[in-house]
Amino acid sequence: MSDTSSSKYIIELKNVSFVYGEGTPFRSEALTDVSVGIERGTVTGIIGHTGSGKSTLVQLLNGLIKPQSGTVLLDGRDIWADPKKIGQVRFRVGLVFQYPEYQLFEETVWRDIAFGPRNMGLPEDEIKRRVSEAMAFVGLDEKLADASPFELSGGQKRRVAIAGVIAMEPEVLVLDEPAAGLDPMGREEILGGVWSYQRRKKSTVVIVSHSMEDMARFCDRLIVMCGGRVSMTGTCADIFRQADRLTEIGLDIPQITRLIFALKARGVDIDTDIYTIDRAKAVIEEMIKQKRSGSRC
Numbered sequence: 001m002s003d004t005s006s007s008k009y010i011i012e013l014k015n016v017s018f019v020y021g022e023g024t025p026f027r028s029e030a031l032t033d034v035s036v037g038i039e040r041g042t043v044t045g046i047i048g049h050t051g052s053g054k055s056t057l058v059q060l061l062n063g064l065i066k067p068q069s070g071t072v073l074l075d076g077r078d079i080w081a082d083p084k085k086i087g088q089v090r091f092r093v094g095l096v097f098q099y100p101e102y103q104l105f106e107e108t109v110w111r112d113i114a115f116g117p118r119n120m121g122l123p124e125d126e127i128k129r130r131v132s133e134a135m136a137f138v139g140l141d142e143k144l145a146d147a148s149p150f151e152l153s154g155g156q157k158r159r160v161a162i163a164g165v166i167a168m169e170p171e172v173l174v175l176d177e178p179a180a181g182l183d184p185m186g187r188e189e190i191l192g193g194v195w196s197y198q199r200r201k202k203s204t205v206v207i208v209s210h211s212m213e214d215m216a217r218f219c220d221r222l223i224v225m226c227g228g229r230v231s232m233t234g235t236c237a238d239i240f241r242q243a244d245r246l247t248e249i250g251l252d253i254p255q256i257t258r259l260i261f262a263l264k265a266r267g268v269d270i271d272t273d274i275y276t277i278d279r280a281k282a283v284i285e286e287m288i289k290q291k292r293s294g295s296r297c
Contacts, residue, residue: 007076009037010172010204011061011093016070018056030056032228034070038172043198043205045215045236048225049250054208055098057225058174061206062093091120094170098177098208100161101154109135109152109160110145116168127167134163137197139189155186162190166197173198174206179214187211191218216240216254216275224251237273256280 018031031053038044038061046054059065060072063079063086072079079089094116097103106112113134117127135142138159144152149160158178165173175194179187191207195218198205209215215222215236222239224232226249232239239246240253243261252258257275264272270287274280 007037008039009073010040010075011038012036012073012076013057013060013067014071014073016060016067016072018060018065018067022068030228031060031067034228034230036223036230036233038204038206039221040204041202042220043195043207043218045219045222046206046208046225047210047212047215047222047251048231052225053228054225055176058095058176058206058208061172061174062095063089064095091116091168092170093172093174094165094168096162096165096173096175096178098180100178101149101157103161104149104157107148108146109140109149112149112160113164113167116164120168130167130169131163134167137166137200138163138193155182155189158182158186158190159193162194169201170203172204172206176208177210178207179209179211187214194218212240212252212254213256216257224249226250236275240275241273 012035014035016031016034017029020026020028020030034053034057046057048054056065060067063072066080074089074092079086104112106115110131113131114127117130122130131145132142135145140156140159140163144156149157152160162175162178173194178194179190182190191214194205194207197203207215207219219236221235222233223230224239224246231249232242232245240257243253243257246253253261254275256277257272260270260272260274260280263270271283274283
């Protein structure tokens with residue numbers, strides 16, 4: 001297959017289907033004829049209700065599982081063209097599972113984060129640089145480098161696990177519910193750190209989440225899953241303006257967007273393409289400013 005790395009998509013799924021328990025009474029079709037692309041240099045969110053196929057989709061991105069039919073392309077090349085090289089694909093597409101803190105196993109934080117880079121055969125100086133940078137990206141104090149990861153708080157463990165994947169400097173970082181179970185401050189630290197990492201490295205990030213607020217704040221584009229198929233793709237504005245369609249498939253829109261729609265219904269002349277609190281604040285302040293300015297005339 002020819003290299004199509006000039007494509008806007010760094011990863012593409014073409015007509016991909018995946019079935020669990022094929023040939024058994026427990027057969028379950030997780031994905032059906034899915035074709036979708038992940039754009040380079042963006043944060044792409046994947047949303048959908050439980051059982052919609054989100055987690056199966058992200059496990060296909062780095063070859064953790066293999067589709068029964070269809071093709072997964074990385075830079076235009078089938079990742080399964082040579083199964084012996086699938087390990088190299090996993091260095092390029094790093095996957096952080098839901099509740100990754102349960103996968104920690106080394107004696108110290110530093111050694112846990114260094115595990116991936118060391119498996120890549122990197123020199124020690126490069127490993128040290130990557131571990132230090134990864135800790136900084138996820139907000140881990142360097143004083144914790146020699147601590148046991150098992151003595152850390154839940155949020156700190158989560159950051160160690162994410163840092164371990166970031167330290168491999170993957171071209172694509174995939175996170176499955178990275179902020180699940182964390183309080184608002186923990187969510188902000190994790191997702192804000194990932195967003196800053198993406199902006200500085202110009203890498204590609206994929207985030208699975210149930211939180212519409214998180215998706216609206218941190219994602220450039222969204223993929224909406226329903227029943228093992230792609231229901232919608234587009235920018236956050238493209239998706240969240242289709243409130244009725246989202247509701248039909250059991251999803252919601254950000255609370256601030258619902259408030260804006262309510263204001264519109266009450267006769268307020270306001271743009272409904274608003275899905276973050278910061279944007280709503282700026283628009284409403286400008287409306288108040290214009291109203292006050294007009295009242296003086």
